[in-house]
Amino acid sequence: MNSRRTYVLTLLAALAGAALALYAITRTWSVQLTPRAGMSDLREARTGTDLEPWVTGLAVVALAGTGALLATAGWVRRALGVLLALAGAGVTAGAIIGRAGLDPGSAGAGGTVWPIACAAGGVIILLGGLTAFAQGHRWPGMSARYDRKPAAPERPTAAADHRAAWDALDRGDDPTA
Template identity: 60%
Template structure:
């Protein structure tokens, strides 16, 4: 016989396999939502910031109009966009996966976020701000912040993802109980026989 847990202490629900049940406590649900929102916000911020002006140089030409060259973070490090798209897709996958797969996905998101932050620093260091003004600092910093948000969401998934509920599990169709299936299968032949008997007697079964 198992001794009852002391009163006042939370008891973690367990699955039949002995692992903690997904989404057993409000705390795990909050961390799940936090990770998804962090990855979504970080990916969106990265995609926006990396396509803004990071550098603006003006070449003055005698007798001709000035030639302005504008470069973005994506121009300098194109793979930043790819990592942001991976993070965006990964945020959605955090809702569909579960268990070990979700923890592995968390590790991928952690690496993607770290890569974005490092790539933003490298892109900014390689560009001459020129006449971009405050934008030359604002957008690289925003890109780094987006990468850190993604990394934080990935870290939460890597550490706690096996405790989170699979959002699609509640919508799975469950088979009808055996008693209901048996009752329906037994009743259908009887109804058919009654209809044929009515026809044999000359009765209209539709009345």
């Protein structure tokens, strides 16, 4: 697979993984109903963010790191790949830890689907980070098209040319030679 294609696929995968993890962590993972006499049941819904709030931060880091892959090159891009891989591993671990021992209660299928989706997003981020680490140094960098160009060297003015001619005469040199 060529370098540019791997670059685009990795960016899209890491972006999709971060978006999936962010979406899944904000969904309802558990609903507990507490019966009350003479009133409706008390409903306590818990999202993945309620259970493991730091996973949201890692997913945002992965989202930002994916954007930073566009602006970097060389060893910095490889270091970002390591950061993305660690963030993906953290998201996956957080989803598993958040779901382990959790009673989904009345959440239905959402109590299973959203933690799995969050973990899958973390795995996708992890794979994108590993790919960026392994191949990121070969990917094209940003264009320097709009970078500031150095100023052109100053050209001597006519006054400076006349002054140089008079200085040459003062030294006894022929300025026309």
